[in-house]
Amino acid sequence: MTTGAWIAIAAVVAVLLVALVVGAVLYRRRQVSLAPSDKTTTEALGEAKDRSGGYKAESGFSFSQGATATAPPKPKPEPVAPKVVVPPIVEPKVVEAEAEAEAVEAEAIEPGVVEPTVAEPEVAETTVVEPEVAEPEVAEPGVEAAPAAPEPEVLAPEPVTEPAVVTPEPAAPAAAVIEEIAPTAGRLDRLRGRLARSQSAVGKSLLGLLGGGDLDEDSWEEIEDTLLIADLGSAVTEQIVTKLRAEIAGGSVKTEPQARALLRSVLIDALHPEMDRSIKALPHDATPGVLLVVGVNGTGKTTSTGKLARVLVADGRRVLLGAADTFRAAAADQLQTWAERVGAEVVRGKEGADPAAIAFDSVSKGIETGVDVVIVDTAGRLHTKTGLMDELGKVKRVVEKQAPVDEVLLVLDATIGQNGLVQARVFAEVVDITGVVLTKLDGTAKGGIVFQVQHELGVPVKLVGLGEGADDLAPFEPEAFVDALLG
Ligand SMILES: Nc1nc2c(ncn2[C@@H]2O[C@H](COP(=O)(O)OP(=O)(O)OP(=O)(O)O)[C@@H](O)[C@H]2O)c(=O)[nH]1
Numbered sequence: 453m454t455t456g457a458w459i460a461i462a463a464v465v466a467v468l469l470v471a472l473v474v475g476a477v478l479y480r481r482r483q484v485s486l487a488p489s490d491k492t493t494t495e496a497l498g499e500a501k502d503r504s505g506g507y508k509a510e511s512g513f514s515f516s517q518g519a520t521a522t523a524p525p526k527p528k529p530e531p532v533a534p535k536v537v538v539p540p541i542v543e544p545k546v547v548e549a550e551a552e553a554e555a556v557e558a559e560a561i562e563p564g565v566v567e568p569t570v571a572e573p574e575v576a577e578t579t580v581v582e583p584e585v586a587e588p589e590v591a592e593p594g595v596e597a598a599p600a601a602p603e604p605e606v607l608a609p610e611p612v613t614e615p616a617v618v619t620p621e622p623a624a625p626a627a628a629v630i631e632e633i634a635p636t637a638g639r640l641d642r643l644r645g646r647l648a649r650s651q652s653a654v655g656k657s658l659l660g661l662l663g664g665g666d667l668d669e670d671s672w673e674e675i676e677d678t679l680l681i682a683d684l685g686s687a688v689t690e691q692i693v694t695k696l697r698a699e700i701a702g703g704s705v706k707t708e709p710q711a712r713a714l715l716r717s718v719l720i721d722a723l724h725p726e727m728d729r730s731i732k733a734l735p736h737d738a739t740p741g742v743l744l745v746v747g748v749n750g751t752g753k754t755t756s757t758g759k760l761a762r763v764l765v766a767d768g769r770r771v772l773l774g775a776a777d778t779f780r781a782a783a784a785d786q787l788q789t790w791a792e793r794v795g796a797e798v799v800r801g802k803e804g805a806d807p808a809a810i811a812f813d814s815v816s817k818g819i820e821t822g823v824d825v826v827i828v829d830t831a832g833r834l835h836t837k838t839g840l841m842d843e844l845g846k847v848k849r850v851v852e853k854q855a856p857v858d859e860v861l862l863v864l865d866a867t868i869g870q871n872g873l874v875q876a877r878v879f880a881e882v883v884d885i886t887g888v889v890l891t892k893l894d895g896t897a898k899g900g901i902v903f904q905v906q907h908e909l910g911v912p913v914k915l916v917g918l919g920e921g922a923d924d925l926a927p928f929e930p931e932a933f934v935d936a937l938l939g
Pocket residue numbers: 747748749750751752753754755756777780783786890891892893894895916917918919920924
């Protein structure tokens with residue numbers, strides 16, 4: 453055959469090949485387009501997700517309304533997140549007077565055991581119309597100066613604690629300082645690497661032991677020790693080991709991937725994925741969602757409050773922060789800075805002011821200005837349990853005179869392991885904790901405290917702190933946590 457003929461044959465073969473490939477591609481494309489893929493469906497669902505209405509987003513934050521409310525969530529005003537218009541500074545003094553009165557009234561009731569019986573006759577005799585409260589220059593045109601009339605509620609307490617002050621919102625030009633907030637969806641995915649770095653040693657060692665063939669008593673002991681060292685606590689460790697032993701004895705695990713799958717499912721189960729981890733932060737009909745943030749100072753309370761405010765603002769919510777941690781003046785400054793960075797309001801007082809008064813003022817200001825959520829950062833001195841009980845109990849009582857407390861978040865520092873649990877127990881005895889924020893999980897391999905805290909308190913870990921950055925707060929998801937653990 454001539455060269456020309458060979459070339460012709462090669463050309464025909466090439467054309468045939470191209471036609472075959474094109475045909476196959478077209479055929480496959482047509483197949484995909486006929487049946488919408490799972491991915492498409494998921495994306496569509498993602499689009500349709502209401503980012504404020506109590507969704508259960510994968511790796512996103514979930515907000516819901518407190519149980520006390522019956523009405524559906526208030527439709528969001530305008531979802532322009534950071535451009536929150538901070539209301540003008542209004543009559544701080546009179547509001548305070550009320551707050552102080554309330555606070556003192558609550559105080560007068562009795563330290564430990566509460567009974568907010570209002571207007572006891574003797575209270576009325578505190579006729580002194582609060583001296584420094586009646587500062588004439590501050591008296592606002594619209595609001596009457598403190599009435600001389602013997603109105604029991606307004607009668608000022610003598611030991612007037614520092615007045616709460618609604619912070620001057622950043623002056624108009626300073627509004628530009630408001631920061632960009634990192635997207636809240638997929639937060640945990642972005643922080644997963646950080647979580648894995650700190651936690652994966654535990655998982656690796658467990659997988660090594662489980663996947664290593666026959667397990668003798670020594671191996672089981674090692675598994676137990678690994679879990680205990682990672683701070684899972686004896687009760688949860690026993691529960692996990694018992695389940696693992698039963699499954700392995702049943703002969704269902706023959707390969708390493710099977711061992712991994714078993715470990716994964718047992719660990720996830722132990723984290724109670726069924727618990728409601730949504731943050732009860734959505735407003736009620738007439739009142740904002742109210743969250744109290746409690747915990748020992750230094751655990752990351754203020755930082756977590758600020759981070760949570762950012763998430764809410766990014767979700768289109770109007771937020772007010774109450775700086776009721778008056779133990780350290782810097783704590784209020786710190787909170788104010790967080791608020792200014794996202795354009796939230798702050799109500800604060802001077803160092804040593806009565807935390808309950810600030811909490812009261814925060815909520816009343818929040819109601820007055822129609823914010824969606826008020827987050828009160830409380831003081832957490834663990835001086836004595838009675839002292840703490842008095843302080844937090846009073847804060848809660850005083851707030852509840854105006855709006856239900858939807859969420860009490862306990863902030864725990866993961867790096868302090870068992871001590872965190874001791875703190876958790878004390879706080880749980882003092883207030884009804886509804887959720888835990890576990891901070892500094894990026895700095896410890898002892899993330900096992902998550903298991904223990906949930907087991908002991910019976911409340912879910914809802915949020916985790918994974919760094920000092922403003923957006924290093926993520927929702928806690930058992931599956932993602934265990935995946936990070938197993939590397
Ligand atoms: N690595 C890391 N550091 C954190 C995390 N959360 C908070 N911190 C740091 O922990 C320190 C204490 O945080 P604060 O928010 O001031 O703690 P606090 O409980 O409010 O304590 P006071 O300010 O004394 O009231 C700060 O340096 C924070 O940056 C976290 O998730 N990871």
